[in-house]
Amino acid sequence: MQTSARWGAVAAAVLLTATTAACGGGQGPGNPQGRGPITIWLSNNEQEVAWGEEQVKAWNAAHPDQQVTAQQIPAGKSSEEVIGAAIAAGTTPCLIYNTSPAAVPQFVKQGGLVPLDTMPGGADYITQRTGAAAEQYRSPDGHFYQLPWKSNPVMVIYNKKIFAAAGLDPENPQLSTYADVLAASEKIVSSGAAPSAIWPSPASQFFQSWFDLYPLYAAASGGQQLVVDGKAQVDSAPALDAAGFWRQMYAKGLSPQEAYTGDAFADGKAAMAMVGPWAVAVYGKDVDWGVVPVPTPNGEPAQEVHTFSDAKNVSLPVACQNQATAWDFLQSTTSTDADRALLTETGQMPMRADVAQTYADWFASADGAPYAPFAAQAARTVEVPSVKNSVEIWQDVRNAWTGSVIFGKEPVASAMRDANGEVQHLLEVP
Amino acid sequence: MSALTPARPGPASSSSPAGRSRTTTSASDGRPPRGGLTPLQRAFGRHPIGVLLALPYAVFLVAVFAYPVVLAAWMSVHDWFFSAPGVEVSHPFVGFENYRQVLTDPQVHQAFLNIGVFLVINVPLTVALALVLAVALNRAARGRTFFRVAFYVPYVTASVALVGVWLFLLGGDGVVNSLLGPLAPDPSWLVNSSLAMPSIAGFVAWKQLGFFVLLYLAALQNVSRDLYEAASMDGAGRVRQFFTVTVPGVRTTTALVVILAVITGANLFTEPYLLTGGGGPDGASTSPVLLMYQLGIEQGNPDTASALGIVLVVVVGLLVLLNRRLLRSES
Numbered sequence: 001m002q003t004s005a006r007w008g009a010v011a012a013a014v015l016l017t018a019t020t021a022a023c024g025g026g027q028g029p030g031n032p033q034g035r036g037p038i039t040i041w042l043s044n045n046e047q048e049v050a051w052g053e054e055q056v057k058a059w060n061a062a063h064p065d066q067q068v069t070a071q072q073i074p075a076g077k078s079s080e081e082v083i084g085a086a087i088a089a090g091t092t093p094c095l096i097y098n099t100s101p102a103a104v105p106q107f108v109k110q111g112g113l114v115p116l117d118t119m120p121g122g123a124d125y126i127t128q129r130t131g132a133a134a135e136q137y138r139s140p141d142g143h144f145y146q147l148p149w150k151s152n153p154v155m156v157i158y159n160k161k162i163f164a165a166a167g168l169d170p171e172n173p174q175l176s177t178y179a180d181v182l183a184a185s186e187k188i189v190s191s192g193a194a195p196s197a198i199w200p201s202p203a204s205q206f207f208q209s210w211f212d213l214y215p216l217y218a219a220a221s222g223g224q225q226l227v228v229d230g231k232a233q234v235d236s237a238p239a240l241d242a243a244g245f246w247r248q249m250y251a252k253g254l255s256p257q258e259a260y261t262g263d264a265f266a267d268g269k270a271a272m273a274m275v276g277p278w279a280v281a282v283y284g285k286d287v288d289w290g291v292v293p294v295p296t297p298n299g300e301p302a303q304e305v306h307t308f309s310d311a312k313n314v315s316l317p318v319a320c321q322n323q324a325t326a327w328d329f330l331q332s333t334t335s336t337d338a339d340r341a342l343l344t345e346t347g348q349m350p351m352r353a354d355v356a357q358t359y360a361d362w363f364a365s366a367d368g369a370p371y372a373p374f375a376a377q378a379a380r381t382v383e384v385p386s387v388k389n390s391v392e393i394w395q396d397v398r399n400a401w402t403g404s405v406i407f408g409k410e411p412v413a414s415a416m417r418d419a420n421g422e423v424q425h426l427l428e429v430p
Numbered sequence: 431m432s433a434l435t436p437a438r439p440g441p442a443s444s445s446s447p448a449g450r451s452r453t454t455t456s457a458s459d460g461r462p463p464r465g466g467l468t469p470l471q472r473a474f475g476r477h478p479i480g481v482l483l484a485l486p487y488a489v490f491l492v493a494v495f496a497y498p499v500v501l502a503a504w505m506s507v508h509d510w511f512f513s514a515p516g517v518e519v520s521h522p523f524v525g526f527e528n529y530r531q532v533l534t535d536p537q538v539h540q541a542f543l544n545i546g547v548f549l550v551i552n553v554p555l556t557v558a559l560a561l562v563l564a565v566a567l568n569r570a571a572r573g574r575t576f577f578r579v580a581f582y583v584p585y586v587t588a589s590v591a592l593v594g595v596w597l598f599l600l601g602g603d604g605v606v607n608s609l610l611g612p613l614a615p616d617p618s619w620l621v622n623s624s625l626a627m628p629s630i631a632g633f634v635a636w637k638q639l640g641f642f643v644l645l646y647l648a649a650l651q652n653v654s655r656d657l658y659e660a661a662s663m664d665g666a667g668r669v670r671q672f673f674t675v676t677v678p679g680v681r682t683t684t685a686l687v688v689i690l691a692v693i694t695g696a697n698l699f700t701e702p703y704l705l706t707g708g709g710g711p712d713g714a715s716t717s718p719v720l721l722m723y724q725l726g727i728e729q730g731n732p733d734t735a736s737a738l739g740i741v742l743v744v745v746v747g748l749l750v751l752l753n754r755r756l757l758r759s760e761s
Contacts, residue, residue: 088512111517203707403712
C-alpha cells in the first residue's frame, strides 16, 4: 500500500468510528419513577390538536413543576415510520397519541415501548376503562404496550339522493346481506344514478385491507380476528365469503379497479363508502346520508354485527425520562371528562366499556345524534391481531387480494389459501 | 500499453520529471529523496493543499455514502433490525440467508422483471427523443430558450406534483381515453398489468427529457462543423448526416445518458408508488426499491432490505459495465 493510501485508510477509519458513534447516540432507557417536564405527540388532525392543546393547558395550570409540551407528529409518509425511526434514534417523546395497533408488535420488538401494566395500577386502569375489548390489545407476552384510546368503527354510509334516483328506499335501504348490496349496487350503476356503487381503494398498501376485507370478515365471523389461537384465518369460510362478495363487485364493474384521485363519495361518483364516524364532519353538510352496519352473508341483525375498529392508541416510549408524569398525564387525558371532550370535539369514539351509555345525553342531542349509530357499533369492534410480523402479514394478504379479488388474475380461493400459508409461516417463524 | 500512453515516472523513463529528480540530493543525509518527494508530499501527494481542499468532500463521501454501504453489506449477512438505544439486542451472523430469501422471493423476481420492461422502453425512448430534440433545438433559429425551458420544467418539478396531471391524462375517464374512444385499453392504462409499466416508462422519459436534451446540446457544440460540410459536399442529406456525423459525434454523451437512465430505472420508487397505488395492479409495477421500502421501513426487516439493495447495486453495476464494454467494442 502506498503511503498516501495508508493515510487515506487511517482517515476513513477515524471517520467511520466518529460517524458510528454519532449515529449510535440518543437517549437510553428512561426513569419509571421520573417526574418533570414531558413532550407528547398528537396527530395532525385539526380537531385532535385542539383537544390536545386544551388538555395540556389544563394540566400545566395544575402542575407547574411537570409541564407538558404538545407537538404534532413530525411529517412523514406515515406516523408508524416516524415513530419507528424515532425509537431507533432515541428521540421519541413521552407519549404518542397516534399509535397504530398494527405497528405496536414492531415497536415492541425494537424494545421501544414501556409495558403500561407495569405502571402503578396500569393493568386495572386499562381493563376497567376499555372492558373486555382490552384483551385485543394485549401482546403475546401478556403485557399492554398500548392504551386503547379511540376507535372509528367502520360502517357503510350511503347517499340518500343517489339511492332515491336508483329507485331504492333511501330511508330504509336493504343492505344487510351480500345479495342485498349486490342487487342495490347493480340498480345504482345500471340506472346511471352513480357510476359506481362503492369505491374502496384498490391500492396495494398493507393497510387497505382494513377497509374492504377486514370489516366484512369481522362481521361474517361474528367478531373474530384474522388470527385465532395462533392460526391464520385468511382462507377461512368468513374470509372467503367476504372475498367472494368483493370479487363480484369488481367483476361486475360495481367497484372500479382504479384509484380515485379525490373523494368518490363526496363527488357523487360512488353511492356508498366504508367509513368511520369522522365521516359525519366530512360529509355532514354536503351530502344527505344514512348509515348501516357492514353486510354479512346471512344478514345478521344490526345489533349483532361486528366491524373493524380502526383504532389509534397511546403508547409510552422507553426513552421517556419522566415516565411517572407521563403515566399520570395519560390517565388524566383518558378520564371520563377528557373522553367526553374528545368525543364532542372530534367525533371519534373513546374506547370505553360503554360509550353509548356513558355519554347518552350527548348522543341524544342534535350535535351528537349523527354519531349515535357509530357509538352503538363501537361496542362490537375487532382489532388487527397483535402478533409479530403484523405489517408483513397484512402486506401478504393485500398482495393476494389485489391479484385475485380486484383483478381476477387467479382464483380467489387458491390465492387466499396461499396467503394463509404465508401468514401462518410468519406467525410460526422464530 | 499503447504507444500514446504517457510515460509513467520511474527509472525506465529518464526524461520524466521523476527521473530528473533522481539526480537531486536530500538535505539531511545526502541521499536523493525517494521519487523526488518530501515526506509531506509522499503522504499527501505533490500538492498537499489539494488534499485539504478535497477533505470536506471526502468526509461527506465517507459519512453519507461509504458508511451506509458498508453498514448495509454488514446488515445483509446478519439478523438485524432497528432497536432503541440501550436495548440489548443480538444480531447473529446468518450468512447468505437474507440473500436466499430475497433471491427466492417471487415478488423480487417480478420487481426485477418490471424494471427490465421499464429499461427496455425507457432507455431507447429517452436516448432517441433527447437526441432528436437536441438536434432540432440546435438548428432552431428562434425560440431556443423557450423550448429549452419548456423541456426542462418537468425535470425540475417534483414527481409528486406531476403525477396528478398524468393520473388526469391516463385515468379510465381521462383525456387520453376520451381521445382514443373505443380504442382505449380495458382495463385502463395504470390498472392494466401489461400497460402499467410502459406508462410509467413513458412518464419518466418525459420527465427527464429536459436534462438529457441539455446534455446533448452541450455535446453537439463539440461536433466539428467541418464534418457536416464534408458530408454535405459528399452528397449526404440531413438524415445521413445525422447517422454518420451526429450519432458518432455524441457517442460519449450517449453512454452517459444510457448509464444515467439505467440508474434512474434502478432507483424507481415515486412513480410506481403514486401512479399505480403502491405497486399495483397485482404487483405489475412494483420496483426493487419499492420492495426495499416495504421490507425495510414498513415491515421492519432492514436486513433483507439491505440484501435486496446489495443485489440491486450488483445488477446495476453489471448493466453499466455491459454498456461500457459494448460502447468500447463498437469504437
